[in-house]
Amino acid sequence: MRKEKNTVLMINPPIYDVQYWAYWNQPHGLLKLATMLKEKFNCNVLLLDCMETNERRKVKKKKIPNNYKNPIRDKWCYGITPDEVRKILLKYKEDKAQPDEVWITSIMTYWWESTRDIVEIVCEVLPNAIIRLGGIYPTLCPEHALKNIPAFSEIIKGEELFKRLESKGIGYGNNTIVCGEVPEASDLKTDLSLYTSSETNLNPHTDYTVRYAILSASRGCPYNCSYCAQKKINGPGRPRFRPAEDVVEEILEKHRIFNINQFAFYEDNLLFYKENFCRILKKLIISGVRFELYAPEGVEPRALDLETLQLMKKVGFQKIYLPLETVNPDTYKKWNRRHTGLDHFNEALSLCSKVGFSLRNQDVNAFVLFGVPGENLEEVISTILYASSAVGSVIPMLFTPVPGSTIYQEYETYLTEILGYELHDLNGKLYPFMKFNGITPSEYNDLERLMMALNTRVRGTSFDIFGRSDVSVEFRRLLLNNFVYV
Secondary structure: OOOOOOEEEEEEOOEEEOOOOOOOOOOHHHHHHHHHHHHHHOOEEEEEEOOOOOOOOOOOEEEOOOOOOOOOOOOEEEOOOHHHHHHHHHHHHHHOOOOOEEEEEOOOHHHHHHHHHHHHHHHHHOOOOEEEEEOHHHHHOHHHHHHHOOOOOEEEEHHHHHHHHHHHOOOOOOOEEEEOOOHHHHOOOOOHHHHOOOOOEOOOOOOOOOOOEEEOOEEOOOOOOOOOOHHHHHOOOOOEEOOHHHHHHHHHHHHHHHOOOEEEEOOOOOOOOHHHHHHHHHHHHHHOOOOEEEOOOOOOHHHOOHHHHHHHHHHOEOOEEEEEEOOOHHHHHHOOOOOOOHHHHHHHHHHHHHHOOOOOOOOEEEEEEEOOOOOOHHHHHHHHHHHHHHOOOEEEEEOOOOOOOHHHHHHHHHHHHHOOOOHHHHOHHHOOOHHHHOOOHHHHHHHHHHHHHHHOEEOOEEOOOOOOOHHHHHHHHHHHOOOOOO
């Protein structure tokens, strides 16, 4: 006889990386799937989020063997280690019945190794559980996952998963790699209640507190920038949006239940459906709740206008992130970003300043992309200096050649056959194109140091090298004279 309720364990694995910023860290897609399993299949859902942060929004780290082809930086395991995951699962197995299924998410393609290790441990400790692997890594590299993680025997599309579960039920079938979006979960709310109870949260270090939420009001982007793989992740169709009423309901519900005010919109193109986004903001303003809102992925400069920025300021957006990326118009064209340029960036800055987002104190921040094949130091430094002078806050974006992107396809042979790189070697923090560009690791490190130095604030603002103050003028004069006093 079938059990009244099936149990599904959701796992967000640790990550192996050289550096990690854990401030916004919830497994957004996995938590939506948890809602689907509860609402559509009446499942008992458990969570082991190996990347759950502490009260300071940080995760622990442990140094691990460095197997990078370019071992220029130490390699770390961030979050709960695989050995500890084994102990957690063994203890759960002793105290409770084995779950029917284990669903594992995997985000960045260059984090695939920790996913493999967690899958192996689940197979060892919970051999009777069906395993489903989803996320960006298996969506972009399903054949790689099938080849390198022996537990799996088949690949299915996301739209097939729901139908299989309906026809066969939970706990039946093969271990599967799920490639692409599960449409039935796309517009659902994330289930944060899994964090707040000892009955559902298997993390032994948790304090059962939720401090923020990640949201998505839309999915997809109409553009096809050469460095981005969103078309393969989201599919070729038109971008989609959630009705403003649904998004506002989710925000207010999470505020009421978990007493949280911090929300981050993670979107492919936040303002593509600007009218819907503005309706969200207006409804939140009417609610009277004081929020802290963020869009860490950035906002397309050309889409900003005065009314939208005024609403963002009024509702509680704390910072604006703008993709400057480069000051070279030819590079914009090469990246297939003809829809934007320096004029749009400058106009966005003017509007930000007009509504009260202050420049030079990190209210407004500019992304600078570097590590891209074919770049030179002059262009990167010019972009850094321009961003520092115009904005005062420069955020380095290290380029990763993402499988499925145009740039990856163009350089795949060079990366994988000539250099012999594996997926984990393509991490942008390891500068995978440094040999191609003739730029050394120390020079790339100096670029990051330059950005951090320019960002340094004293009494609330950063120094403007190209400013009109006597100090700025004298600095430039000395620079031209090699700092020789004349």
